[in-house]
Amino acid sequence: MTRSDAKQAAHHIEVRGLSRTFRTTVRRPGFGGALRSLVNPERVAKHAVSGITFDVAPGELLALLGPNGAGKSTTIKMLTGILTPTSGVARVAGVVPYEDRQRNARNIGAVFGQRTQLWWDLPVRESFSILRDIYEVPRAEHTARLKEFDDLLELSSFWDTRVRHLSLGQRVRCDLAAALLHDPQVVFLDEPTIGMDVVVKEQVREFLRHQVEERGRTVLLTTHDMTEVERLAERVVLINHGRLVLDGTLDEIRRTFGSTWQVRVTPADPHTEVAPLPGIALLRREGPQVVFGPEGPGAPTVHQALKQIVERYELTDLAIDEADLEDVMRAAYVQAGPGADEV
Numbered sequence: 001m002t003r004s005d006a007k008q009a010a011h012h013i014e015v016r017g018l019s020r021t022f023r024t025t026v027r028r029p030g031f032g033g034a035l036r037s038l039v040n041p042e043r044v045a046k047h048a049v050s051g052i053t054f055d056v057a058p059g060e061l062l063a064l065l066g067p068n069g070a071g072k073s074t075t076i077k078m079l080t081g082i083l084t085p086t087s088g089v090a091r092v093a094g095v096v097p098y099e100d101r102q103r104n105a106r107n108i109g110a111v112f113g114q115r116t117q118l119w120w121d122l123p124v125r126e127s128f129s130i131l132r133d134i135y136e137v138p139r140a141e142h143t144a145r146l147k148e149f150d151d152l153l154e155l156s157s158f159w160d161t162r163v164r165h166l167s168l169g170q171r172v173r174c175d176l177a178a179a180l181l182h183d184p185q186v187v188f189l190d191e192p193t194i195g196m197d198v199v200v201k202e203q204v205r206e207f208l209r210h211q212v213e214e215r216g217r218t219v220l221l222t223t224h225d226m227t228e229v230e231r232l233a234e235r236v237v238l239i240n241h242g243r244l245v246l247d248g249t250l251d252e253i254r255r256t257f258g259s260t261w262q263v264r265v266t267p268a269d270p271h272t273e274v275a276p277l278p279g280i281a282l283l284r285r286e287g288p289q290v291v292f293g294p295e296g297p298g299a300p301t302v303h304q305a306l307k308q309i310v311e312r313y314e315l316t317d318l319a320i321d322e323a324d325l326e327d328v329m330r331a332a333y334v335q336a337g338p339g340a341d342e343v
């Protein structure tokens, strides 16, 4: 698929009933057990990913979330062509990644926060030159892109440092730039900001936002950092025990699982008759203040509620108390069901 074909595709990432089972040998305890395992190995199946289906549209950043061992990395490995699924199918920019790894590699960039894809013993500058040659990036484009990445990620202060001597934050910034040097449409990021300090995290998030909003890249991101999800993702897919348990926008998920917001207001005129609004209950009065909360399953999000309240009443003061996303996600895991790998 050419770049213009990829731009026109309805979805940049298509995942249909994707599954991956690992067969592992159980080690029996003790010396006798070890001998028996050798003679008569007991094999068990681990269903790491079980029949998941989702899409990512061009220019969308989707967060793939789930607890440790949920199957996120296994999914990304299938989408980058490192692993072949046991069943189901995936397409990335129109290419089946595990059937045509080389073609897929031209369309995608990938960063795994836990390990580098750069040459350990080479200075950053040389690693980038090698990538330019591998991907046959024209010199002028290469220079322009490096300048853009340097402006956003401040790479030039460690340009001549060997990769092995970079700090974690410096190394991942270089990995990000390296993954995007050939201008891929689709980007996979597996815990890109793990272990970074808050300043560098923020810089990387700004960079990613720029890549999605200004460059129109399609991004699939895994992270355990809910602040990151709130800053970057509009939509999330939640997997647990290899199964997809939820696919929706942050607003929808908050509405379904996190309807615990409260809005506290002070009407300008203390004699105002305050009444409930559609989906918004009047919870209590505290002196001059009135506290609203969500009512019923179709309750609005806190942002929608605020709009309604502000339009209806003249206020002198307003405060919001919203459930944080960690709590919302915890509720989602519990209520959406455990998933199942005991198949």
Ligand SMILES: Nc1ncnc2c1ncn2[C@@H]1O[C@H](COP(=O)(O)OP(=O)(O)OP(=O)(O)O)[C@@H](O)[C@H]1O
Pocket (backbone or CB within 6 Å): 022, 023, 024, 046, 047, 048, 066, 067, 068, 069, 070, 071, 072, 073, 074, 075
């Ligand atoms: N090569 C393998 N052989 C056997 N089991 C594996 C293999 N790779 C992954 N698994 C198992 O598959 C399950 C899913 O692992 P995966 O790494 O995809 O989870 P994850 O959601 O990325 O977790 P984390 O958040 O901890 O990175 C785990 O139970 C893991 O032990």
